[in-house]
Amino acid sequence: MKSEKMIVAGAVFSFCAAFSALGVSTVAEGKLNAGCEAVWMWYPGEYGIWRGNKLQFERLQWGAELAPFWPSYGFNPVAEFSATFDLAEPEEVEMVADGTLNVNVNRKDCAAVLGKLILPKGRVEIKARVANNVRPPALFVNGKTVKSGEGWRVGWWQKDAQTLPAEFDAKFTCAEKKPGDWKLNHERAEPVEVRRLDGCALFADFGRESYGYLALEDVTGKGAVRVVFAESEKEALDEKPKAPQDCMEWVSLAAKDAKNAEILWDKARGFRYVSVWPVEGDLSIGRVAMERELPRSPRRGAFRCSDERVNQIWDVAADTLELTCREIFVEGIKRDHWVWSGDVVQALLMNYYLTGDWEGCRDTLWCVRGKDPVVTHLNSILDYSFFWYDAVATHILYSGDKLFAEAVHPRMESLIRFIESRLDKHGRPAARNGDWVFIDWAPQKLHNTGGVCAFEMMLLARAYEAMGNGEWEERRLAAHPWGTGNGEWEMEKRGAILRDEVMRLFWDEGKGGLMHLLKNDGTLDSQLTRYPNIFGIKWNYFDEGQKSNVVERILLNDAVMKIQTPYMRFYELEALAALGLQEKVLSEIKSYWGGMLDEGATSFWELYNTSEKGDAHLAMYGRPYGKSLCHAWGASPIYLLGRYFLGVEPTAPGYAEYVVKPNLGGLEWMEGKVPTPLGDIEVTVSNGTVTVKGNSGKGTLIWNGERMPIPPRYSP
């Protein structure tokens, strides 16, 4: 078909039918946010899940893309938006949809003509149905006072009983920039070193871990090449054209009759090194470069101190975290590329101290949760379903995002129903068919399926608590503070019962801590691990006497199996820091993360065994290059330093209240910034003096055992 397609007015609406002043319904009041910018809005979670799918489907394995093995959920192709406004005078509004749009004002359908919608004076009830078959429907409304954003509700069909607050993202304020088109910014980067070798057409080192689109320049001829993406030089050069099993991240690219062409691989990848190998025909590649993606968020958090080694660690941790925070926060940028719930808990906590990227955190929480029906644990892992509740509760505390708190609640409920359908007859989280009990990567198997782990029970208790309205442990568990109260107290009760059971069933006075596993025969397994004891500290399971025992006889006892992953190091060091052992924590940070730096890391790893040297560090999962060398959970010093050295912590959602309890941990001085939804909090500790600047919220400084309100308050 020959087609010079016209611009069609379907997206821009103009008042046409005579509106009636009748027909006011009871939908939520639209906020008259004059002065605020209009933002694109959609059904809660849809873009988090959709973007998450896209990223996760692009995991690369031997030239093929590998989508997750757990369920991936589609989007609802229709969204029904509504809001009610009281207008002092008639108002012209622009309405733009990503999808087809039909507007109903005061219960009459409107006509779409060239122009804009003119709303009448008085009470105006707007309904807008947006339909899109290829990506989540979205709507943008912009008038003088009537704007899309807070105050709008959205359902997935006309009579959706769970109509939720519309979701949006402060960065999508332009009618022309639809949220489905969003990509991260990028800039050209050239390799710092290029080599041509026997059999390898081209080898390039981009100098540091990067994420972006590979460009082959000056491509001439006809044929095919294999491009290997690598995090180590050894991997990039170990390519075996006939059986490329060891290097897993590569693609085959083919061209016909190219003449000095530039070829841009249209999917962004994580790598530092690239090697290009001829496969077929005669294709010459002049140069390689990349469009390096820039961090998705500004680095609002900061940390500097008297110890340069610690500063280096903080910088590389910040690089690591930024690299893993794509449109959705993936765990490893090269090998894994999937989004894991337990890992996300930590990536979010780090973000609260580095970027304050609340939307990125929120979208990642949606991505990891997915939708209904729930047919397996998140990522198929028992602990990861429970961890998600911890992440949600913590996110609400840090972000103060009450729209998310409301929107996510139905999915907290449906997941807990799934979880409960799989508890054993005592109401305890035993692993069922197909459930993966992860806990941690460790030299010994952490879960014997013939029983229940203390660790899992504690996580489930936390999940129950996160469903509640209650305030445990200095309000850090204040999930859903604007909740409906419907059924939540029952959840808290179940959480409390589990807490009691954990202590009753697993506490071993002789060992001075919590044991690991309760076997099906009702007796305790002899295995003693750090895991339940770390979380016992984190979530206040112990009295003072028990606490001392746990610290001395387990946490500081080298005879108890050591933790090798930065993942569990996170919680271990957090527990020590929560106990005030900052000097110990600092020393561990310096030796553990410093050790990776000594091994040449430009980003932190999935796993670090301090006793290994050189190339041994590249191996994991039985593969010589199986380890992710840029792994979000490797970046935990960001969190530890911000939360337990600068000592900044919200105590009411969104930093409406917070405490600052600095601890130098042996440093001479330190200074830093922590992002909050109300502005940055700046902390300087030097020469026995603490200076805190907080932009708003009710702050309390705790210093030398004293509590005092944080002065001065200043306006930006």
Add this chain to the structure above:
Amino acid sequence: MKSEKMIVAGAVFSFCAAFSALGVSTVAEGKLNAGCEAVWMWYPGEYGIWRGNKLQFERLQWGAELAPFWPSYGFNPVAEFSATFDLAEPEEVEMVADGTLNVNVNRKDCAAVLGKLILPKGRVEIKARVANNVRPPALFVNGKTVKSGEGWRVGWWQKDAQTLPAEFDAKFTCAEKKPGDWKLNHERAEPVEVRRLDGCALFADFGRESYGYLALEDVTGKGAVRVVFAESEKEALDEKPKAPQDCMEWVSLAAKDAKNAEILWDKARGFRYVSVWPVEGDLSIGRVAMERELPRSPRRGAFRCSDERVNQIWDVAADTLELTCREIFVEGIKRDHWVWSGDVVQALLMNYYLTGDWEGCRDTLWCVRGKDPVVTHLNSILDYSFFWYDAVATHILYSGDKLFAEAVHPRMESLIRFIESRLDKHGRPAARNGDWVFIDWAPQKLHNTGGVCAFEMMLLARAYEAMGNGEWEERRLAAHPWGTGNGEWEMEKRGAILRDEVMRLFWDEGKGGLMHLLKNDGTLDSQLTRYPNIFGIKWNYFDEGQKSNVVERILLNDAVMKIQTPYMRFYELEALAALGLQEKVLSEIKSYWGGMLDEGATSFWELYNTSEKGDAHLAMYGRPYGKSLCHAWGASPIYLLGRYFLGVEPTAPGYAEYVVKPNLGGLEWMEGKVPTPLGDIEVTVSNGTVTVKGNSGKGTLIWNGERMPIPPRYSP
């Protein structure tokens, strides 16, 4: 970004890892269908629902597109395909996905390189994960013996407990032609008459009802026009530029600096007339034309007889049906454009006698059912949920599609659970909040919410029966004949209880038929309607004495409220024909459908009131042009003539067995063809002689009260 994008080999796989002979699992046996063509395959229902969304989202109303008000469901972005083969020798296969593809052979992931997958000799278990974020994932596999199609299973994630037979469509046999790209064929059509009038830039008549893409040719200037799509000349010329409320189907089109451009409107529409009205600026339109879409299926069915009027009616009915059968079968091609379950029952029955387009019927059944969760009745109409079961059972009987029978069963179950959740305390289908009890368009309200209608109870009984394995009424209700038997007999029992209750509660000996409504106080409403009595005949509720009473005192009694819609005329005439009253039926067909022809119809209407004349026929729903003039349910003579005059009817799924029971109904002669999955059945009745040619299946001719096997069997 500058980008000359490469072709990437991600879709073409080659054997790489060393395969193990171990790892054979229990997935379904792949059929060694050497000689058959490979076909694209997908998760059952996904393309029916996705294409249905696309079409339905394009309903046009005052320049805007209006998606359905009931729930629209998205697609699953991942599909897991699997099959097992026993190969006598190694085999090379081509694998192409619509989406990302990862292949696992004998429990080892494969590498994707330039080339093909080479399968080893022996038992080969193939798994393939396809992920697609913008349309349903699909897979095409083509080797010498290993081909996609029958024998493959598919789940929506790795451990999907309901893994179903993969679905496919015989027309997608080309690797390059992905099912998501499919569009109907079209050809250029010029108007038969063009006028230029005061205020109207252009008026064109395309001579008959059509469906296609409008083209504006020789467009010059800058500005905007409104294009009105109309089924009547009056509507096309009644456009009021300032308040176009009466004509509902129009779009605004704008152009900048066009110079002799051709502009093709990229969404196909139903219309016969088009008018173009200047709105803004100065845009001159030289000519209009259209790309008229061709029928989606060949017209395999045929009917000719001694009465030319009846032949005309059959022809226009066939045109009508073909026009409404788009990628999915919509009800009305202009106004409505949505897909309605009750209407689909009839469109499918007509297709069984005209096109034998089993895939189109199947996809439409999926479209109308949607997915889970079920949150409202289909199309929000109580009767329409029940009717869907009738359509499914009937489709299985006519098509013999056992893959569909298996695949649809889980959704039959989940819908029946929803239905049962809304029954009253007696287990009867009372209307709940928001349920629409439709029954028929009629001058008087057919449902008083204070009670239960006999009609609804009979439909629910039929739904229960359709869930079963049983064989009622000469096996016409043989739903799910390959069913698992799991729970189905319970369903049949519930159906039987309802049947008994209908007779016990609604039969009025004095009135000689079934009454309409049982009020909440337990007494019968005095209203007597044809509806339950028609269905009582259709589904054998009556003994011979009751039957005579119903015919004489209700069906042939002009004092009982007449039926005006072709929708219920369908069942009324079917009931008469089932009673052997073909002469009466023929006379009704000639006067009712003939009456529409007399009014100038080139396709049959949504509603016809024989007492109205001229423009009054255009009005409906309180709008002067609200009536659909090309409505699938208007085409029922196709079914009535094929089923009750030629008398062809399957009695075992897929015409494995069938009867032919011709009835001239007063005609001198008739001849025709009926499509079946096993070939056409040809029937000729002339000079007291019947000739039947059936290609296969066990046929029985019933003629003059005698039953005889159908000779001759011949091969094509």
